[in-house]
Amino acid sequence: MEDLLAYIISRYNYWAAIILLLIGLYGMIAKNNLLKKVIGMTIFQAAIILFYVSIGDKRGATIPILAHGHDGAHQAVEAAAYANPLPHVLMLTAIVVGVSTLGVALAILQKIYRVHGTIEEDEILETIDQ
Amino acid sequence: MKKTALLIIAVLGILLLRAAEDLPFWGDPQSPASVHLSDYYLEESYEETSVPNIVTSVLADYRGYDTMFETVVIFCAGITVLIVLRRTHRRRAKVISPRPERPGADIILQTAARLLVPMMQLFALYVVAHGHHSPGGGFQGGVILGSSLILLALSYDIQMALHRFKEKLVLLFSAGGVLLYAAIGLACLFLGRNFLAYGAWAALLGISEPEAHSHGMLGVEIGVAITVLCIMFSLYIDLASGGDLDEGL
């Protein structure tokens, strides 16, 4: 039992990210409502962000801002004491990209609604076939 | 469609879960990701850039090129939404969706917003300026600045917010912020170093190289904050009003 628990705890961050990712991907592919596809897209991107951020974690480490005095005095840095800064930097970029894509997708969606009068995919396809 | 989707996610799920077995434990301090680059940044960054917030120094200096394009992504999204949605007077004639009737102005909401907005903006400036020493920086500060304007637009209406910050100015500043970033980098190029090598400013400003890096980062963070502020506001007003910039939500 304890082995199982240890096994789950050791990697459940990845599992959580993967499950979220699959939910998002399913939404993007299978949903008929275009807005739900967009929601799936944000879940999908959030899952990847979670995945990356969990890479940056180190057990027992604090945020990567060095302790420093006002006079600029500075001691040698113990790298193990601070979390990995790189995934945070990368994900700041990915978040920005996600927001941008979301904005553009919503704008296009508004236009689709104006042109077709609906955001249900099957109804849009019917109007195209006519 | 549903069956295909299920099949795809089943395959992907098995693939990813299989691979996850192979990944290091969560929080393993010895994982390759936490050793190779991370240690260098943590140990050397303060010496080289005199910025204690390492996320900031990696973001705006070591990977400053990425961050410049990140700002460009935001700018690009702003222009995209504008070009897709924004309607000028000529094309406004055909409005399809009927808008719900707006309830009258709410005095409590508006007073609260009026009180909050200056606080938010002051705090945002702190977040931008103090990004070297505490969590924060251009993106975070810019988003807070932008949301202060969005709050104004929500509690009054878009016209009122636009009265304070004209659309022309929004567009001008959104490009200006990226241009500021690129100009700081380009100046280094003309001072004889590579693009975005802030160390080039040291001789000009009469400071040490690490300090020049710190100042350069502050400069680009300000550029980022300006662009993010403008584009957040622009995205909101265009999306909320369907591109008409009338009263909005």
Added chain:
Amino acid sequence: MSLEQHAIIIILAPLVGSLLISLFGGLHRRLSYLLLVACLGISFASTIATLRLVAARAAIGPLHYYLGDWPPPYGIELVIDPLNALVLTMIAGISLLVAIYSKEMARRDNPDRLHHYYTLFALLVAGLLGITASGDVFNIYVLTEISALASYALLARGRGFAYYATFKYIIMGTIGASLYLLGVGYLYIKTGTLNIAELPTFINSSGLVDSVSIRVAFILIMVGLWIKMAFFPLHGWLPNAYTRAATTTSCLVAPLMTKVSVYVMIRVMLGVFTLPYIYHVMGWNRAVVWLASLAIVAGSIGALAQTNIKRMLTYIIVAEVGYMVGGAWLGNAAGLTGAIYHIVSDGLMTACLFMAVGAITYKTGDSSLEAMRGVFRRMPVTAALFVVGALAMIGIPPTCGFFSKWYLIQGGLVAGHYGFVGALLLSSLINAVLFFRLFEIGYYAPFDTEGTPPRGHGTTVVDEAPFSMLMPLLISAVMIIVVGLSTSRIVSGLIQYSLPAGL
């Protein structure tokens, strides 16, 4: 400023240009056009300078440009070797031609917000150039998203159901880019680095060469890129999105976007995972080449079924992607040479054909086969240049299309992959049928001025396209032949150095 600074000028020129266009383009009608042509001109001049520099030192090694003076892997670097110098020149050159070409058309398609249209045009080019020059896997993701966002906006400004087609493209494009990002995440967690030059030593180290997660990373990156380049069977979004787009947009997007994804694939295969890893550890190169053969056949048959020329060309793009993916996965020198050479030659051919069709639709207002009746006689110069592009697409010497097929077929024969060779020949045959049918309609069918509904803009007389459209079209057609004639120089002077040793 030393010569090496040209490497960054290539990317900065369109970037700064786009900002200036958005700031000042609204002031005067002509200004945004001039700014666009100027910034792309600077960028093109810099690519030429870089190409010469790289060709001169081809035997020594690639040109490294450290951004912010940070040595890799701590900072981001641009790495320019013969392979991407060639692709950079192609991108900058074609986008310059399309920019010149856009003078009349873009103004007609964008009566308002012309300067914002041009802003996105320049941003798209900056993104594509940045992807090609970058030496950092994460940086490639960021720049991919810039060019993707810009292309969403440009494609959405099309006709009819362009918005719905663009929405599909957004969903597919985001899935592709996100899978790529996830793959990069798996690579990063196992190796701790993002630098392309450093990754192969980690991946091929004894500890990781059998790692499941590295394999999954490879699969994710490949599938992500295949979605982006519309590789069969992930190509569904492309024909609709590109057909509905405005002329200038499709002239820019069609030749460049898929080609850049193919370039990234080749870079990832050669630079990150290295060929021994792909062929021996993964070991599905034959399967992928079969898939590529299917892509070629499916694209060609799809093209045969179309009645709209623009849509027909988009299906040909799907087939051409199959050429390049197949060539890259054949795993021998001839196949890779063919794939790399075809990036350049296909860019030129597609640009030439799309610009010619654009010039015809500029006059007739319709790109269906039916509307081509007799048009070629009315627009002899445009038609002649279209014929050059079409002959190249079929693969007639001395156009560059012939030589890329030559190398690809040779690669297929060396690898003993006759299915791929057969698909190539079949697709050439189908292209010949397609284009000769078109020539027949264009040249010999009667041009009725009465009887058919009024063409396009009613009173417009169908005659030769304006000079600003003909000139870039002419240059692209000439380049098709020039590149074809200087094949041996390109291969021995540039492409040869970008192939891994011992192939």
